[in-house]
Amino acid sequence: MMKIVASSLSLSLLVVACSGTSTGTGTDGGAARAPTIAKLTPNTAAGKTLYTDKCSICHGNDGKSGSAARNVAEIAANSQTRSIEQVISGSSEMPSFANMTDQQIADVLGYLKSLK
Numbered sequence: 001m002m003k004i005v006a007s008s009l010s011l012s013l014l015v016v017a018c019s020g021t022s023t024g025t026g027t028d029g030g031a032a033r034a035p036t037i038a039k040l041t042p043n044t045a046a047g048k049t050l051y052t053d054k055c056s057i058c059h060g061n062d063g064k065s066g067s068a069a070r071n072v073a074e075i076a077a078n079s080q081t082r083s084i085e086q087v088i089s090g091s092s093e094m095p096s097f098a099n100m101t102d103q104q105i106a107d108v109l110g111y112l113k114s115l116k
């Protein structure tokens with residue numbers, strides 16, 4: 001009996017540990033994933049598709065216009081970590097994209113930088 005309790009406990013701890021790092025939920029989700037994402041090689045063609053689909057509605061096709069009229073291409077090139085955190089955690093004005101994979105975030109930011 002004790003053995004069953006102990007093994008199911010360690011299993012649930014494992015699930016908690018995994019979901020904490022892979023989904024990026026919570027306030028520090030972006031900071032935790034940023035170092036891994038920063039090391040990936042972006043596929044800018046895939047990033048363009050993602051950007052057009054999810055980001056251009058607010059940031060414009062050029063990354064400089066749209067309702068969020070800030071030069072996000074410039075920001076992404078200058079502060080990789082901050083941009084990754086913004087995409088994962090969002091802000092009061094920008095939705096969170098924590099459900100994107102690490103590679104997708106690297107791709108979309110790689111494309112943004114190419115607009116600079």
Ligand code: HEC
Pocket residue numbers: 051054055056057058059067068070072075076082083086087091092093094095097108109112
């Ligand atoms: C609903 C509108 C909206 C969408 C969709 C959106 N953003 Fe944003 N984003 C904003 C606004 C508004 C700001 C500036 C204000 C702020 O920082 O909260 C911003 C800021 C940023 C910044 C700059 C953060 C900084 O350091 O100042 C980056 C980088 C960024 N967005 C990337 C993206 C990417 C990549 C996507 C698509 C995956 C995306 N955004 C989708 C509204 C949006």
